[in-house]
Amino acid sequence: MGEPPPLVALDDVSVVFRTRSGLFRSSALRAVDGVSLAVTRGETLALVGESGSGKTTLGRVSLRLVAATWGRVSFDGRDVTDVAEEQLGWLRRRAQIVFQDPFSSLNPYMRVAELVGEPLLIDGVRSRQERLERVHRALEAVDLVPAARAAAKYPTAMSGGQRQRVGIARALVRDPEYIVADEPVSMIDASSRIDILDLLRGLQLRRGVAFLYITHDIASARHFADRIAVMHRGAVVELGDAGAVIDRPVHPYTRALIAAVPEPDPANRHRRRAVGGADGADGDFRVVEGCPHGPLPGGRRPVLLDMPGDPGHFVACHVMSAAGATAPG
């Protein structure tokens, strides 16, 4: 009622891709399937799940970079589901994306100054002086200092971690309120990842930027996100505070993801790990590997329900709903 709207809200959003599989045949792939999710101002929400589960598509639909086939998308209380691209300039400034691959997402022929300043040119910031100042501020915010020296470099002369900082500076230069960070560290050496994640966390805590942190690495989500949403075949199957999801996972798929983490502790070595999704398995949501209750009967997906006694921790599971979990709201 009196509550401010969430920064980003997805309401029962589905994204269906039509893929041509022959001259006359085409098939439909439901990459996102009935997801309702809100990103609160200034929070980091981690989106975890295996390859193909729909994380990137969900991130892109939240930015209106792909259209929702069904459902509504809104930003700061404004419905953007059907707004024409020409009318979305304001959203393009206030919401940004950071890509996974710092090696191919930056044009190797442009200097850092041009790469980071390019969004400002697009926004029509005419004054060279203003662009330069804002580029330097963004570079300083990502610890590429001295900024003047970093600005003169080419990305090819930088390490993976430094290039990713350039990618983040490019997103930051518009002073956004929301950033989708799509596997921002998966291409970077394990030992350099924390630097980048600390940087993103700092931007969130100090500047109040909200993040959708997309990752395969559920252990990093524990430390760098406030909440975790687990995606399985297009749907969010578990959602809650980071600690609750990892310490008290309920959904068998969440459990499998956690068991797949090879933690370097002697007690955890040489174990066969439960794994979600068999290699090349089709996208049948009724099959949840490792679920002790077997395939779901019928054609309905279970909906996200609040766990009894654990408010804010939601699970989509038929067994839970039979056990008295309740729908939110």
Place this chain on the structure above:
Amino acid sequence: MALLEVDDLHLHYAAGDRVVRAVDGVSFVIAGKGEAVGVVGESGSGKSSLANAVMRLLPKGVARFDGSIRLNGRDLTTLSDEAYRREIRWRRIAMVFQGALNVLNPVIRVGDQIAEPLLLDDRVEKRAARARVEGLLERVGLSAAFYGRYPHELSGGQKQRVVIATALVHDPDLLILDEPTSALDVSVQAQIMNLLKDLKEDPGISMLFITHDIGLASDLCDTIAVAYAGEHVEYGPADRVLLEPRHPYTQRLLASLPRLHGAERPRAMPGEPPDATALPLGCRFHPRCPYRFDACDRHPPALPIAADGHARCWLNDREVAGERFETHLPALAVRGG
């Protein structure tokens, strides 16, 4: 007699008028059947170069290549290139290259790609080769029906299984795996790791497993070597290295990994990786080392730890370290300390 004994191996490259010491005095042992040694290190620490040195697949511009490599007691260093190619490479020692997913030929059926070396090198009958490949496909967790598929019809994990089958075609004793899961997501990674654990058991393949993720190395390997700037700065049984690291770099590597449980936050590795063409004098880790002291401007030797390990850090020398031996060394075992 150990399966593989590598002693004081060097592989240096000429880079203009500088030298890159990619492998610089590396020693390790793979004791026997089904044993895995993991090499863990940041990008540029010399992991792939070590693998290429053991395979004797050397690029142009090698400035130095020496040391000893013994396989089942036999000195491979003295073998001619021709004998190496005929008897050792792919036959006794095989390798899965970094980024190997992309090297499958898109227009050849994967079964034929696996069979190719059999048909080339042996007087193997086509039918026998096919049966062998079908067996291998099953061994790596695919079905014989995959023989006729093309690479684009496979998922990333399935492709990596095909690549592993290719390496197994001659029944090698030792399989070198260079970051075999870095292009795969966690679930598929766990599947490939399960497969490697199986192959270790049966048929008992020994492995040199290269990764930048110490968690993965600990999952599979009996022994861990930590690579830094061309050297193995720490080496020993995995349990010991994980619980009682004796090199500050190992400690920082362990502290930088996010843990699922436990309150410690992961901590960033201090400083920047070294410039390969201008390595720091003395201990190569000293510019980043929180424990450095006056001795560290001398280059530390591989100081023995128990009977089966070593660390290149002066803290392990009681005389040089003085009271630090009692205070700092135990502190390395404290995560985040």
